[in-house]
Amino acid sequence: xxxxxxxxxxxxxxxxxxxxxxxxxxxxxxxxxxxxxxxxxxxxxxxxxxxxxxxxxxxxxxxxxxxxxxxxxxxxxxxxxxxxxxxxxxxxxxxxxxxxxxxxxxxxxxxxxxxxxxxxxxxxxxxxxxxxxxxxxxxxxxxxxxxxxxxxx
Amino acid sequence: xxxxxxxxxxxxxxxxxxxxxxxxxxxxxxxxxxxxxxxxxxxxxxxxxxxxxxxxxxxxxxxxxxxxxxxxxxxxxxxxxxxxxxxxxxxxxxxxxxxxxxxxxxxxxxxxxxxxxxxxxxxxxxxxxxxxxxxxxxxxxxxxxxxxxxxxx
Numbered sequence: 001x002x003x004x005x006x007x008x009x010x011x012x013x014x015x016x017x018x019x020x021x022x023x024x025x026x027x028x029x030x031x032x033x034x035x036x037x038x039x040x041x042x043x044x045x046x047x048x049x050x051x052x053x054x055x056x057x058x059x060x061x062x063x064x065x066x067x068x069x070x071x072x073x074x075x076x077x078x079x080x081x082x083x084x085x086x087x088x089x090x091x092x093x094x095x096x097x098x099x100x101x102x103x104x105x106x107x108x109x110x111x112x113x114x115x116x117x118x119x120x121x122x123x124x125x126x127x128x129x130x131x132x133x134x135x136x137x138x139x140x141x142x143x144x145x146x147x148x149x150x151x152x153x
Numbered sequence: 154x155x156x157x158x159x160x161x162x163x164x165x166x167x168x169x170x171x172x173x174x175x176x177x178x179x180x181x182x183x184x185x186x187x188x189x190x191x192x193x194x195x196x197x198x199x200x201x202x203x204x205x206x207x208x209x210x211x212x213x214x215x216x217x218x219x220x221x222x223x224x225x226x227x228x229x230x231x232x233x234x235x236x237x238x239x240x241x242x243x244x245x246x247x248x249x250x251x252x253x254x255x256x257x258x259x260x261x262x263x264x265x266x267x268x269x270x271x272x273x274x275x276x277x278x279x280x281x282x283x284x285x286x287x288x289x290x291x292x293x294x295x296x297x298x299x300x301x302x303x304x305x306x
Contacts, residue, residue: 100295104257126299128261146265
């Protein structure tokens with residue numbers, strides 16, 4: 001595992017800034033829409049999506065979660081699933097992350113990393129999610145999670 | 154590798170249909186918006202996104218591709234990248250796939266699988282993309298690809 005420490009919020013912020021080209025004047029609709037000041041909270045949300053902290057704040061009633069192929073819709077169902085996962089402690093490490101603006105001014109992220117739940121062996125995972133700005137708050141409308149055990153048929 | 158054969162379009166179609174709950178009357182906005190007849194072409198696009206066939210048809214000038222962390226924007230830049238990849242033949246196998254409707258009536262897909270390029274060893278990959286219906290055609294607005302070598306820091 002690259003690191004068991006907390007996720008690098010500053011690094012993720014800069015990565016988002018770089019990918020979304022937010023340090024230079026933008027000409028495209030995407031660049032104009034995704035203002036610089038939105039990157040920091042969005043980046044923190046990326047970390048929360050992965051780390052599972054304060055998840056209740058980021059899902060809404062239309063959010064979708066697909067967890068290891070199982071679909072859940074709505075904040076209630078998603079929180080029920082996430083809070084019933086069978087471990088008492090978990091550490092995450094992000095090893096690669098990609099971010100793109102979408103045509104609808106959301107952010108699509110794909111995160112790859114490793115996790116360690118309790119005393120289980122370290123496992124790879126990949127997660128994709130969409131962050132959307134609604135009324136000046138960033139929420140997670142779509143979230144998909146898979147352990148990295150499915151690349152091998 | 155699970156299979157070197159062509160991707161299972163019919164299976165992918167049924168999977169999309171199941172996930173999007175298109176076989177039963179829908180009450181949610183997402184279910185009403187994503188009509189049944191759109192699933193088949195969308196599913197074919199999932200296969201094209203992964204298999205790399207007829208890619209020129211599915212990217213548009215605002216499409217984003219992040220390939221192994223490198224960003225490309227626009228049909229021209231994306232096609233230039235994809236057609237310059239250093240292999241002469243490639244076989245894909247999808248081992249897991251997830252699909253969700255997004256709030257903006259797009260489809261978010263996360264696909265996990267294996268590929269074999271020329272005589273290289275089989276490698277895992279993961280890919281996330283967004284399909285959007287514009288003027289009755291499905292296009293790929295966002296595409297992210299990573300080989301499964303980044304889970305191990």
